[in-house]
Amino acid sequence: MIEFSSIRKEGLSVQIANAIRTAIIDGHLVVEERLPSEAELSERFEVSRSTVREALKRLAAQNLIRSERGSSGGAFVNRITHDEAQESLVTTLRLMIGMNNIAFEEAIESRFTLESACLGLAANRRSDDDLADLRAELQHQRSGSISDEDFCASDVAFHSIIGRSTGNPLLAFQMAGAVEAMQPLMNMLVYRLRDRQRITDLHAAIADALEAKDADAAWQHLEALASYTRELADQRRAPRLNGPKVGNGAAPEPASV
Amino acid sequence: MIEFSSIRKEGLSVQIANAIRTAIIDGHLVVEERLPSEAELSERFEVSRSTVREALKRLAAQNLIRSERGSSGGAFVNRITHDEAQESLVTTLRLMIGMNNIAFEEAIESRFTLESACLGLAANRRSDDDLADLRAELQHQRSGSISDEDFCASDVAFHSIIGRSTGNPLLAFQMAGAVEAMQPLMNMLVYRLRDRQRITDLHAAIADALEAKDADAAWQHLEALASYTRELADQRRAPRLNGPKVGNGAAPEPASV
DNA sequence: AAACATTTAATTGTCAGACATTTATACTTT
DNA sequence: AAAGTATAAATGTCTGACAATTAAATGTTT
Numbered sequence: 001m002i003e004f005s006s007i008r009k010e011g012l013s014v015q016i017a018n019a020i021r022t023a024i025i026d027g028h029l030v031v032e033e034r035l036p037s038e039a040e041l042s043e044r045f046e047v048s049r050s051t052v053r054e055a056l057k058r059l060a061a062q063n064l065i066r067s068e069r070g071s072s073g074g075a076f077v078n079r080i081t082h083d084e085a086q087e088s089l090v091t092t093l094r095l096m097i098g099m100n101n102i103a104f105e106e107a108i109e110s111r112f113t114l115e116s117a118c119l120g121l122a123a124n125r126r127s128d129d130d131l132a133d134l135r136a137e138l139q140h141q142r143s144g145s146i147s148d149e150d151f152c153a154s155d156v157a158f159h160s161i162i163g164r165s166t167g168n169p170l171l172a173f174q175m176a177g178a179v180e181a182m183q184p185l186m187n188m189l190v191y192r193l194r195d196r197q198r199i200t201d202l203h204a205a206i207a208d209a210l211e212a213k214d215a216d217a218a219w220q221h222l223e224a225l226a227s228y229t230r231e232l233a234d235q236r237r238a239p240r241l242n243g244p245k246v247g248n249g250a251a252p253e254p255a256s257v
Numbered sequence: 258m259i260e261f262s263s264i265r266k267e268g269l270s271v272q273i274a275n276a277i278r279t280a281i282i283d284g285h286l287v288v289e290e291r292l293p294s295e296a297e298l299s300e301r302f303e304v305s306r307s308t309v310r311e312a313l314k315r316l317a318a319q320n321l322i323r324s325e326r327g328s329s330g331g332a333f334v335n336r337i338t339h340d341e342a343q344e345s346l347v348t349t350l351r352l353m354i355g356m357n358n359i360a361f362e363e364a365i366e367s368r369f370t371l372e373s374a375c376l377g378l379a380a381n382r383r384s385d386d387d388l389a390d391l392r393a394e395l396q397h398q399r400s401g402s403i404s405d406e407d408f409c410a411s412d413v414a415f416h417s418i419i420g421r422s423t424g425n426p427l428l429a430f431q432m433a434g435a436v437e438a439m440q441p442l443m444n445m446l447v448y449r450l451r452d453r454q455r456i457t458d459l460h461a462a463i464a465d466a467l468e469a470k471d472a473d474a475a476w477q478h479l480e481a482l483a484s485y486t487r488e489l490a491d492q493r494r495a496p497r498l499n500g501p502k503v504g505n506g507a508a509p510e511p512a513s514v
Numbered sequence: 515a516a517a518c519a520t521t522t523a524a525t526t527g528t529c530a531g532a533c534a535t536t537t538a539t540a541c542t543t544t
Numbered sequence: 545a546a547a548g549t550a551t552a553a554a555t556g557t558c559t560g561a562c563a564a565t566t567a568a569a570t571g572t573t574t
Contacts, residue, residue: 095342
């Protein structure tokens with residue numbers, strides 16, 4: 001184990017959390033290594049066990065460590081899973097969108113910009129498996145019986161697969177995170193049946209272009225999809241201007257479609 | 258305030274944290290709203306104060322809430338600042354890179370792919386202020402006296418400004434996060450003086466292209482920068498194969514396959 | 515009456531010690 | 545040898561107390 005230097009100002013638990021976090025990120029504590037027990041840490045830092053615990057909870061919330069109970073238990077440096085990382089990414093992006101006056105148009109633009117960058121790579125690299133996955137989602141979307149929620153989920157999946165098709169796990173990660181983070185926004189759009197049809201057709205066109213490894217065509221159809229999304233967003237807003245004032249603004253969900 | 262439904266399995270503090278987190282993300286608790294005091298929460302959830310505290314610490318670690326002391330203190334739903342969000346993004350990306358076998362090439366590709374997407378927008382939208390900021394960083398990079406660390410920091414700043422030049426705060430956010438997250442990787446590259454010169458020249462070429470609003474030229478120079486970065490990375494690795502064993506071995510680890 | 519000082523109340527931060535729960539290991543019994 | 549049992553070590557939770565901080569109420573002086 002390493003020596004933690006002593007502590008001075010600001011909340012004790014915060015300082016302890018920072019000390020350990022730094023040790024992890026700087027690599028002094030490697031993945032799966034076990035930290036000293038809470039009792040030992042509290043002696044080492046000369047604080048009570050509760051204080052150490054609060055520090056550990058902070059780190060656990062960031063997925064940096066994981067606590068196991070029992071005789072050979074303790075706190076271990078966590079090998080973060082892809083899912084945990086993605087959840088964390090999504091949370092961060094959503095907070096960023098929700099609390100920093102990000103306009104709907106900006107969010108859409110950011111997402112489609114990222115996706116169009118992915119498309120360039122995906123068109124050259126997509127595997128047959130990727131293509132099959134895309135087709136599977138398309139079929140799902142075409143089945144008229146699925147709910148709005150399922151349609152949106154399938155939409156998220158479709159675009160995540162495009163990210164995956166780049167063959168670059170980091171790009172796939174960012175792409176999937178962005179798409180999922182914006183799902184609540186997309187959910188606000190009313191998907192009438194006709195809209196679904198149009199969207200699914202554009203998805204199909206993109207899949208075709210990827211199959212043909214035709215990046216230009218893929219871009220063109222993605223651009224069409226982006227415009228159409230903006231159009232739907234405008235439609236949803238414009239009529240309201242003359243209509244009755246919207247009660248909440250947050251939860252649209254017009255009764256039934 | 259809202260009613261929290263009662264709790265059953267899994268760690269109590271985790272459940273409580275989840276309950277409150279959900280309330281925040283779903284908008285039942287709005288920004289700057291004050292949560293009940295720890296004492297009240299512990300009554301409401303029928304757990305001890307320590308348990309509630311650990312839950313709150315978890316949320317605080319995710320920047321979801323902030324605790325203030327004193328008479329009118331308490332836990333408040335946090336309006337996350339841009340910097341906090343970015344720090345969180347950077348941490349997540351770094352964990353993802355460090356713990357999920359992301360190759361150097363993949364990281365570089367992801368970063369330059371994102372940046373090239375930004376360049377297209379930035380070429381049309383960059384303000385004169387953005388341009389001035391880019392020039393300022395260039396001048397800084399040209400002053401031969403700065404340290405390696407400062408050079409890297411300026412490099413990060415330069416590319417973040419490109420993200421900002423898109424005029425899209427969300428893209429800027431993602432771009433800055435990606436660049437900063439990869440700084441440790443870039444730092445591994447030895448920057449000889451000649452390298453710096455070359456890099457700065459390419460930066461200047463990009464800035465010129467942005468000034469001329471010439472997206473194609475900007476892409477071309479960014480591509481050159483990407484290639485050069487890959488080249489440096491290769492140089493750094495290849496000679497080692499015949500040389501003495503590397504002390505640390507933090508990155509490679511092909512030892513056993 | 516206004517400015518300043520003091521007390522008070524509410525709230526989070528920390529501490530200490532106890533008990534409950536979980537889990538691996540060592541031991542005992544069959 | 546296998547199965548069951550005790551044991552020890554660790555985290556999870558509870559309880560109650562005190563310290564530190566802050567805002568507001570209260571009191572005091574000019």
